[in-house]
Amino acid sequence: MTTTELHGFLHGLPGVDQVGAEERAARLASRSIKMSAKAEAIDLAISMVDLTTLEGADTAGKVRALCAKAVHPDPSDPSVPKVAAVCVYPDMVDVAVGALRGTGVGVASVATAFPSGxxxxxxxxxxxxxxxxxxxxxxxxxxxxxxxxxxDYGTVFEQIVAVKDACGDAHLKVILETGELATLDNVRRASWLAMRAGADFIKTSTGKISPAATLPVTLVMLEAVRDYRAATGRQVGVKPAGGIRTTKDAIKYLVLVNETAGPDWLTPDWFRLGASSVLNDLLMQRRKLSTGVYSGPDYFTLD
Structure with a gap:
């Protein structure tokens, strides 16, 4: 596809009704779920978390501790599911791989001059x-x-293609940094561009700027992956990242996934939560549901 064709395709996509998207996201976020469904939703959300540390002060010890938490989020309760992956800078990948070998927890790494690109x-x-x-x-x-x-969509497209090739067998998540894209129309265009270039996942944010993930932005991205699969037969995952801090927040996103893209996306293979801070709240709410006793935040390790 030439640059001209790519530009024509992206600007030929239907425009996003921003008011409508915001209203639909708010309406879905207001839905309540039964207590039994809440327990299942909490475990599903835990299994979708990408537990992340992306700080200049990261050490091998900190990464190993994070990996231990990824495998056993609550050491006192072996029934708690493990998270989907641990995400670190490239120089810490070998540490995470060593700590997670044989556990089934993935190792993700930010690359390509994260977070500026x-x-x-x-x-x-x-x-x-x-x-x-x-x-x-x-x-x-x-x-x-x-x-x-x-x-300059051609440059963005070509870079994604090149990075996808460099990934080999590793999956590629393409971060759009939606807080800098200004409009939902741009979010839709960037989503389609990334998918056509070979993205396995499209991700909202680096978590380093505000706003990060929002429900309307994620709604537009979920519509994009749904429509892309209908058009091409290829399924692409979605990862909202940044700003998801409570169990209530996480469940809102699960409802959004189910009602927009459908239940096929309700697995860690196709939906992730880039929100390390939400894990402790999920653990606290899970313990409250199972024991009736609310454990404070000091009960669980801080990341």
Whole structure:
């Protein structure tokens, strides 16, 4: 597809009714669920978490501790499901791989000059290859928002294609940084661009800017993956990241998934929560449901 064809395709997508999207997201978020369904939703949400540490002060010890929590979120209760993956910087991938070997928990790594995305393509590809060589099973890349917002869709498309190739067998999550895209129309265009370039997942945010994930933005992305599968037969996952802090928040997203994309997306293979801080609240609410006793935040380890 030429740059001209890509531009024509993206700008030929139906426009997003922003008011309608916000109203639908708010309406779905207001739904209540039965207590039995809440218990199932909490376990499902835990299994969808990408437990993340992306700080300059990260150490091998911190990563190992995070990996231990990923496998046994509540050491006193073995019935709690493990999370989907641990996400770290490329230089910590080997530590996470060593700690998680044989557990079934994935290792994701942000690459491609995270979080700005502003680096030569050669550097982004080297970053990606290094993370994959160290054992990462998932790569989270961030698009060049400057190129996208200036209408240089060809550059964004070509970079995603190149990074996808560098991933080998690892899955590629493409971060749109929706808080910088300004409009829901741009969110829809960026979603389709990423999917056509080979993304296995589309992800809202780096978590480093505000706003991060929102329900209307995630609604538009879920509509995009639904429509993309209908058009091509290929299913793509969605990951809202940043700003999801409570069990109530997490359940709102699960309702949104079910009602927009459908139950096929209600698995960790196709939907993730990039929200480490939500895990402790999920654990607290789970314990309250099972024991009737509310455990305070000090009961669980801080990430």
């Amino acid at each position: 502003r680096a030569p393509l050669e550097a982004k590809l080297a970053d990606t290859r290094a993370a994959v060589a160290a054992g990462a099973s998932e790569i989270d890349m961030v698009i060049d928002r400057g190129a996208f917002l200036s209408g």
